[in-house]
Amino acid sequence: xxxxxxxxxxxxxxxxxxxIINCAYSNSASDYFIWYKQESGKGPQFIxxxxxxMDKRQGxxxxxxxxxxxxxxxxxxxxxxxxxxxxxxxxxxAPGTYKYIFGTGTRLKVLA
Amino acid sequence: xxxxxxxxxxQVLKTGQSMTLQCAQDMNHEYMSWYRxxxxxxxxxxxxxxxxxxxxxxxxxxxxxxxxxxxxxxxLRLLSAAPSQTxxxxxxxxxxxxxxxxxxxxxxxxxx
Numbered sequence: 001x002x003x004x005x006x007x008x009x010x011x012x013x014x015x016x017x018x019x020i021i022n023c024a025y026s027n028s029a030s031d032y033f034i035w036y037k038q039e040s041g042k043g044p045q046f047i048x049x050x051x052x053x054m055d056k057r058q059g060x061x062x063x064x065x066x067x068x069x070x071x072x073x074x075x076x077x078x079x080x081x082x083x084x085x086x087x088x089x090x091x092x093x094a095p096g097t098y099k100y101i102f103g104t105g106t107r108l109k110v111l112a
Numbered sequence: 113x114x115x116x117x118x119x120x121x122x123q124v125l126k127t128g129q130s131m132t133l134q135c136a137q138d139m140n141h142e143y144m145s146w147y148r149x150x151x152x153x154x155x156x157x158x159x160x161x162x163x164x165x166x167x168x169x170x171x172x173x174x175x176x177x178x179x180x181x182x183x184x185x186x187x188l189r190l191l192s193a194a195p196s197q198t199x200x201x202x203x204x205x206x207x208x209x210x211x212x213x214x215x216x217x218x219x220x221x222x223x224x
Binding site: 091099 | 162
């Protein structure tokens with residue numbers, strides 16, 4: 001079975017409601033951020049990214065907000081669906097470096 | 113494109129055995145990486161490569177070797193498996209100069 005994520009914080013939302021998943025990043029010099037979705041037994045899947053010269057970026061049903069003042073990133077999912085159930089985590093990258101820093105993730109459970 | 117592929121999907125080893133985890137990508141990406149994912153922790157970088165013939169250590173390299181003889185392939189070798197290497201291993205790749213990183217489906221390894 002799935003061993004990853006046993007100790008993750010969990011967000012439970014009703015189907016159709018909006019979800020907000022938060023991430024605190026660590027390096028104030030980071031200038032690129034990614035949100036990944038990881039379903040049980042699968043690899044991380046790219047959702048959306050944002051650069052530090054932006055505060056907000058929208059995709060299909062997803063929006064990422066970046067607050068550089070408090071080093072905070074959030075992922076908003078509109079009209080949450082059962083297929084959105086997964087672990088979501090953020091990653092940051094500082095300029096001139098190769099190594100991403102990954103968050104531990106939040107498990108999203110969508111209630112029917 | 114198949115993207116990033118990994119084999120095997122599952123593997124059980126006895127302590128002291130050796131094995132190679134395979135990773136291949138068909139996107140002509142210069143950068144490739146190996147990560148391990150453990151419960152309650154973010155992805156941790158084991159080794160990475162910025163091109164054929166070039167590899168470097170990540171944050172948890174001990175017990176693992178890599179080589180990059182072609183752009184497409186980036187195998188990870190466990191020389192003498194230990195129970196502490198029980199984990200889920202992900203390979204990832206990205207294009208040089210582009211921050212977006214794509215992951216393979218993972219290999220689940222159990223060392224007894």
